[in-house]
Amino acid sequence: MGERRTEAGRGFPWRGRTPACAGVVLGAAVAYGTAAALPARALPAPPAPYAFAREARAVDGATGTTDAVRLDPGHLYRSALPVGARRYYRLDLDATADAYVSVTAVPRAGARxxxxxxxxxxxxxxDGTTCSSGTAHFGPTQSPHPIAAWASRETGPGTYGCKGAGAYYVVVERRDPTAVLPTGWDLELDYVSEPAVRRAGSTAPSGGWSAGSPAPVLGEAAPRVGGAGFATASALGQGVWRDAIRPGQTLFYKVPVDWGQQLSATAEMSSSGSGDGYVGTALALSLYNPVRAHVEDAGAGYGGAQSSAALEPLPPVDYANRRAVGSRAGGMRFAGWYYLAVHLGAPVADRFGGGPFGLTLRVRIGGTPVSGPVYAGRSAPREVFEVTAADRREASAGAAAGTARGGGFDGSAPLVRAGAGGGTAGDTRALAMLAAGGIGTGSALLLWLGVWTAAARRRARRRWAG
Known part of the structure; x- marks a missing residue:
């Protein structure tokens, strides 16, 4: 069987997920329908490295299926994808549960x-049959940033093939038809297992929901500092939130959306006090569901005046949405944390400076929660497909980044065990405040080292005096 190309995010045709049961070959993704790729662009000094999950297990991808390491459901993994390479990982699946694997690719510093x-x-x-596949591309922002793609094995009604128990293989490969790139990428893999339902309900997506754009959320914006990765995403509820973003930076937020509820979101970039010209695609807003599967994209250009990017209307969360045509509706199949990733293209710095630029998020969660499906077992990880009272409290309080399935750490640092080092929670908050205030990473580090050294000297003097 061939691969079927599903609907990518409107206006952002570099993404897509393709179940194998429909027979259309996936073509090369291009920005806004342009056949020729735009010139490669380097980001010499990323303003904020990706925060890998602190609990992620380091694994080596195999060059073939024979040596593929097994991934366990409910766990996060960290790996790497060398230039021009293909890497394999193994899943041992039964005949009932659905399996979802999302891979986030993070270009290393200086990547083009x-x-x-x-x-x-x-x-x-x-047997080499493709159950499903997904792709992700950097798109017209022309700047390196975290991108995620996903694939799945589903066993429910309306699916074809790949239903038996046995060994399955996750295959990750680079897709660049125009150039050989000089650097490898780091990977974060998320493997989630969804049990079968105890009572099968309707297999048709619910209709009757309004496809019109909802009224924007108004009011004073409350501060909320975005995280640097899925694992450190900052929790948001319904409301208006403000942050700051630099060119080349990606900020992550998470929103609890229950069964029957409808999410809408808009990202707004503030005006600039200097610079001129126009950047065709400057601001990119991406939505991912609880298994980090891509749902939708929105983008906006920037010419110095305020600009905004809004997600297209999405259906309410419904188990039956998995049978919908297209990634937008099909992605709204789970209750749980939905992720918003906001990226500001590196070319903005060339015309309008390095920022930071004001960022406003308007988030609406419409509808009344309803009962979800009755599962025959537990998901892995637990509670991934539900919204708990603790989740709502976290979204309301705006818990600090680093609470989503373990904290994160700077992607440029070596892998260490959670809790290593002598820092305190106050130290972490101090560094976060420095970063939010616009101090560069190197300056913040030097300042922090100076503060730490002075404090150590004061403690030593007190001990000596005592």
Whole structure:
């Protein structure tokens, strides 16, 4: 069987997920329908490295299926994808549970990317049949940033093939038809297992929801500092939130959306006091569901005046949405934390300076929660497909980044065990405040080292005096 291309985010055709049961070959993704790839662009000094999950297990991807390491459901993994490489990982699946694997690719410092550069994730059975596949590309912002693609094995009604128990393989490969890039990428893999339902309900997506754009959320904006990765996403509820973002930076937020509820979101970039010209695609807003599967994109250009990017209307969360045509509706199949990733393209710095620029998020959660499906077992990890009272409290209070399935750490640092080092929670908050205030990473580090050294000297003097 061939691969079927599903609907990508409107206006952002570099993404897509393709179940294998429909017979259309996936073509090369290009920015806004342009066949020629835009020139490669380097970001010499990323303003904030990706925060990998602190609990992520380091694994080596295999060059073939024979040596593929097994991934366990409910766990996060950290790996790497060398230039021009393909890497394999193994899943041992039963005949009932659905399996979802999302891969986040993070270019290393100094990487060069083109609009068509990206990667592909496939899930295959032992006979080489592709159960599904997904792709992600950097798109017209022309700047390196975290991008995520996903693939799945589903066993419910309306699915074809890949239903038996056995060994399955996750295949991750680079997809750049125009150039050989000089650096490898780091990877974060998230493997989630969804049990079968105890009572099968309707397999048709619910209709009757309004596809019109909801009224924007108004009011005074409350401060909320975005995280640097999925694991450190800052929790948001319904409301208006403000932050600051630099060119080349990606900020992550998470929103609890229950069964029957409808999410809408808009990202607004403030005006600039200097510079001129126009950047065609400057601001990119991406939505991912609780298994980090891509749902929708929105983007906006920037010419110095305020600009905004709004997600297209999305259906209420419904288990039956998995049978919908297209990634936008099909992605709204779970209750749980939905992730908003906001990226500001590096070319903005060339015309309007390094910022930071004001960022406003308007988030609406419409509808009344309803009962979800009755599962025959537990998901892995637990509670991933529900919204708890603790989740709502976290969204309301705006818990500090680093609470989503473990904290994160700077992607440029070596892997260490959680809790290593002598820092305190106050130390972390101090560094976060420095970063939010616009101090560069190197300056913040030097300042922190100076503060730490002075404090150590004071403690030593007190001990000596005593």
């Amino acid at each position: 990317v083109t609009s068509s550069d990206g990667f592909k994730v496939s899930l295959q059975d032992a």
